[in-house]
Amino acid sequence: MASFQLDNLDVKILRIIIGNARVPFLEVARECGVSGAAIHQRVQKLINMGVITGSEFTIEPSKVGYETCTFMGLYLKDPSRFSEVVDALFQIPEVLECHYTTGKYDLFIKIYARNNQHLLEIIHTKLQPLGLSGTESLISFKEAFKRQLPIPDAPNED
Numbered sequence: 001m002a003s004f005q006l007d008n009l010d011v012k013i014l015r016i017i018i019g020n021a022r023v024p025f026l027e028v029a030r031e032c033g034v035s036g037a038a039i040h041q042r043v044q045k046l047i048n049m050g051v052i053t054g055s056e057f058t059i060e061p062s063k064v065g066y067e068t069c070t071f072m073g074l075y076l077k078d079p080s081r082f083s084e085v086v087d088a089l090f091q092i093p094e095v096l097e098c099h100y101t102t103g104k105y106d107l108f109i110k111i112y113a114r115n116n117q118h119l120l121e122i123i124h125t126k127l128q129p130l131g132l133s134g135t136e137s138l139i140s141f142k143e144a145f146k147r148q149l150p151i152p153d154a155p156n157e158d
Contacts, residue, residue, distance in 0.1 A: 005154075005155070006051070006151075006152075006154050007154050008154045009032060009034065009038075009042060010042060010046060010051075010154065011151050011152075011153060011154045012031070012032050013028060013032060013039060013042055013043065013046070014046070014051070014052075014151045015151050016028050016031060016032075017043070017052075018148040018151070021055035021056070022055075025039045025040055025043070026039075061112050065114050066094075066112040066113065066114055067113075067114060067115050068112065068113040068114070068115055068116055068118070068119050068139060069110070069111070069112055069139070069140040069143070070110070070111045070112075070113065070119055070137050070138065070139050070140070071108065071109070071110055071111075071137070071138045071140065072108070072109050072110075072111060072127075072135050072136065072137045072138070073101075073104065073105030073107075073108050073135065073136040073137075074105060074106055074107040074108070074109060074127075074132055074134075074135055075104075075105065075106055075132060075133045075134040075135070075136075076106040076107070076131060076132060076133065077131045077132065077133045078131060079106055081131060082100070082106070082107075085107065085130050085131065086098055086107070088130050089107070089109060089130070092122070092126050092127075094111050094112055094113055094122055094126075095109050095110070095111050096110045096111070096112060097109060097110040098110075105136070116139075119137075123135065
């Protein structure tokens with residue numbers, strides 16, 4: 001994995017925008033003491049470098065009818081089918097995340113379901129046909145917190 005050399009202005013911009021992706025560039029510019037055009041160019045540079053991979057609105061699952069959050073470890077009958085299974089998991093809208101892992105699971109996913117009955121339907125109708133030898137589920141009662149990664153300080157510029 002490539003890592004990028006961020007300077008102090010990049011770090012300051014990132015720290016501001018991860019707190020609020022909708023903050024106007026002119027406000028970021030005022031805080032950073034540079035022009036709005038400079039902020040726009042820097043953000044575009046960070047996007048082009050792959051440091052910033054997008055911005056999004058976050059939906060509260062329970063407000064749109066999804067009450068059950070489940071983390072699930074998947075065991076594949078045939079581990080050579082990783083790519084095929086990942087592609088199939090991507091087609092299931094309730095699967096929000098999928099991770100290759102070390103340890104006892106072949107894959108680890110995060111699912112939102114309307115309720116426990118809906119979760120059971122997803123497992124029986126959408127997951128079992130993928131060639132799983134088993135699953136292990138952990139239901140989340142409530143998300144305690146979620147945050148962005150901390151942005152490390154830029155190295156001293158001489």
